[in-house]
Amino acid sequence: MNSPRPALASCSGDWIRTPNPRFLTHVGQAFRPAAGLPPGAPRRSAAAARKGCPTSSTERGFSRFRRDPLLASLAAVLLMSLPAAAQTKTWNAPKTPDGQPDLQGTWTNATITPLERPDDLAGKEFLTSQEAAEYEKRIAQANNADRRDLPPENDVGLAYNDFWYNRGTKIVGTRRTSLIVDPPDGKVPPLTPQAQKKQDDLRAAARGHASDGPESRALTERCLLWPTAGPPMLPSFYNNNYQIVQGPGYVAILVEMIHDVRVIPLDGRPHVSGNVRQWMGDSRGHWEGNTLVVDTTNFTDKTRFRGADEKMHLVERFTRVDANTIMYEFTVDDPTAFTRSWRAQVPMRRTESPVYEYACHEGNYAMAGMLAGARADEKAAANAAKTGSK
Amino acid sequence: MRTKLAVVMVGLGMLLAAVPVRAHHAFAAEFDSKKPVKLRGTVTKMEWINPHAWIHIDVKNADGSVTSWMVEGGTPNTLFRRGLTKDSLVEGTEIVVDGYQAKDGSNRANGRDITFPDGRKLFLGSGNASEGAPSEPK
Numbered sequence: 001m002n003s004p005r006p007a008l009a010s011c012s013g014d015w016i017r018t019p020n021p022r023f024l025t026h027v028g029q030a031f032r033p034a035a036g037l038p039p040g041a042p043r044r045s046a047a048a049a050r051k052g053c054p055t056s057s058t059e060r061g062f063s064r065f066r067r068d069p070l071l072a073s074l075a076a077v078l079l080m081s082l083p084a085a086a087q088t089k090t091w092n093a094p095k096t097p098d099g100q101p102d103l104q105g106t107w108t109n110a111t112i113t114p115l116e117r118p119d120d121l122a123g124k125e126f127l128t129s130q131e132a133a134e135y136e137k138r139i140a141q142a143n144n145a146d147r148r149d150l151p152p153e154n155d156v157g158l159a160y161n162d163f164w165y166n167r168g169t170k171i172v173g174t175r176r177t178s179l180i181v182d183p184p185d186g187k188v189p190p191l192t193p194q195a196q197k198k199q200d201d202l203r204a205a206a207r208g209h210a211s212d213g214p215e216s217r218a219l220t221e222r223c224l225l226w227p228t229a230g231p232p233m234l235p236s237f238y239n240n241n242y243q244i245v246q247g248p249g250y251v252a253i254l255v256e257m258i259h260d261v262r263v264i265p266l267d268g269r270p271h272v273s274g275n276v277r278q279w280m281g282d283s284r285g286h287w288e289g290n291t292l293v294v295d296t297t298n299f300t301d302k303t304r305f306r307g308a309d310e311k312m313h314l315v316e317r318f319t320r321v322d323a324n325t326i327m328y329e330f331t332v333d334d335p336t337a338f339t340r341s342w343r344a345q346v347p348m349r350r351t352e353s354p355v356y357e358y359a360c361h362e363g364n365y366a367m368a369g370m371l372a373g374a375r376a377d378e379k380a381a382a383n384a385a386k387t388g389s390k
Numbered sequence: 391m392r393t394k395l396a397v398v399m400v401g402l403g404m405l406l407a408a409v410p411v412r413a414h415h416a417f418a419a420e421f422d423s424k425k426p427v428k429l430r431g432t433v434t435k436m437e438w439i440n441p442h443a444w445i446h447i448d449v450k451n452a453d454g455s456v457t458s459w460m461v462e463g464g465t466p467n468t469l470f471r472r473g474l475t476k477d478s479l480v481e482g483t484e485i486v487v488d489g490y491q492a493k494d495g496s497n498r499a500n501g502r503d504i505t506f507p508d509g510r511k512l513f514l515g516s517g518n519a520s521e522g523a524p525s526e527p528k
Contacts, residue, residue: 152423156490156500163511164464166471211419221415223441238468256467356467363439366462370419373493 093290093320096246100266101290103244103251103318106355107326107348109233110168110240112139115344117178117186125186127175140169166238172347173325179234181329182343191307195337199307211374214367219303221367223360225279227305229257231296231314232330234346242348243355244318251285251292256355264294271297277310279303292318309337324350415441417490420462421500425491429459429499430507433483438466438476445479445501447487461487461501485512 094102112135117124127135143165172179178186191199209216219225228236233255241256251264264285272282282298294316301310312334319327326348333341431447443463448456463469479485488503504512 152426152490153418156418156421156423156502163472164468166468218415238465353471356470358440358465358467360441363437363444364441365444365460366415366420366442369492369494369498370415372496373420373422376494 091320091322098248100246100251101287101292101320102246103292103320103326104246106241106243106351106353108168108240108351108353109235109242109328109346109348110166111170111172111179111235111347112136112168113171113176113179115179115234116188117180121177122185124177125184127171127177129175132171132175136170143167164238166240167235168240172345174345174347176345179344179346180342181345183340188306189338189340189342191337192335192339195307195309198309199304211371214371217367217370221364221370223258223364225260225303226257227303229255229260230305231262231280231283231294232305232316232332232344233328234344239358241351241353241355251294254355256358258360259358271295274298277301281312281314290319294318305332307337308332308334311336417500420492421490421498422493423490425493427487427489427491427499429461429487429489431459431485431487433479433481433485434458435481436476436479440467441465443469445485445487445504447485457497459487459497459499461489461499461504463501463504479512 096102096104176186180186180188183189190196206216211217214222220227226236228234233242233253236257239257243254245252245254249265249267251266253262253264254260255262260280262280262283264283266285266287268286269284271284276282276298277300278298279300279302281296283294283296285292285294287293294314296314296316297312299305299308299310299312299314305312312332314330314332316328316330319329321327328346328348329343330346331341331343332338429447429449431449433445434448435446437444437446443466445461445463447459447461449459450456484507486505486507487499487501488505489499489501492498506512
């Protein structure tokens, strides 16, 4: 992929695109469009200013943009055509017969680049190509390491070597050290005190009841939803495949993990009523130049993506940057859960592999196995207590 | 040797930081770390089901009797992309399974490591599973 441009990119995470105001339903204050700026145009965040990021020519000419709408819209179009991953040349996205930019095909986001920057890479936003090669080698070794030297508790938890997984072997083409590009530290921002308390309370209530019945197990184990299946869509350790299909007025995304399809209308209809809460939220799309912008609200409080609550407002952006890559970006805004909004960037690469059905519940023997395991543990504990009391 | 171990440990640290090291479900909830098993048996059936495939084997005991085991494997989609087909593990194939037995004592184990008796890793000609995944875009 393209080589990184650290000088730009080190501060690029601070450029927040404003979503189309039509779709601002219960969006936080952070995303109110700046006055005089067209929807979709980047603006400089307070964080960027605080950090002393170099003022761009865009910002220097900012007041001119406000005076000159033509210049402003020209600049907006130019900037929108620049994916955050530093596009080096103009690439003309093909169009569908009805004129939409063509995102169709099967894509994979498999990568070993983590969502959050590992602590040992703190302060380092990009790897050099040599560091990237070493990192990839080390991760491959670790994934395939013979773990029988580890304590058996770890071994049984780790379960599989890489043969069973399909998480990719490469870091992202931008050589970023985290998928999160903003905040600049590459970490999910801290939860608000109220969200933290809620999470602590939920954990406390679940303690000792993790295997009471199927309902108390994780959503993944119940085959309901995978936290990386989204939205937002993130790489996991397998089934990182997506099929995008477009028809007049709609985009549909089939996610291999748990095999759900998200059908996204593009006709500008409002979100469903606030009292309707859905596992995958309620998505509405529109085009900004060659970028598909998908706005999703109406989540449930059951998915809790990275600590988010049902008020999560998600804006995803899909930009085809070359024949084999969609640059997928998403911004999570949830002021009651997170202390600030955050943004990640995940390249999706074309794959020849078809998407296979993952009918997760068809042979979920593990559910019975885990509950039987818990009953066995309880019996063993009861017997131990009985023996001890004699 | 010490260097090698250090490399493995550093790599592991990065792995733990990099990816959630869990399969579809919590293996530690299903299998008992105090019951490691090494099973040598012949395949009687391969269940190609989601979320994880199960391999059924018959293990001959010292006294000549036979015990049937179920071994939990990877997700079928991944196995297929790795090149495994219905013809890869036909009935009667002998395999060796390193894993852990189910907590409830039933004859189920996780297939954390499966090889042929001559040491070849199952389904792969390569020693390194991370090389050449068929679905990996080049």
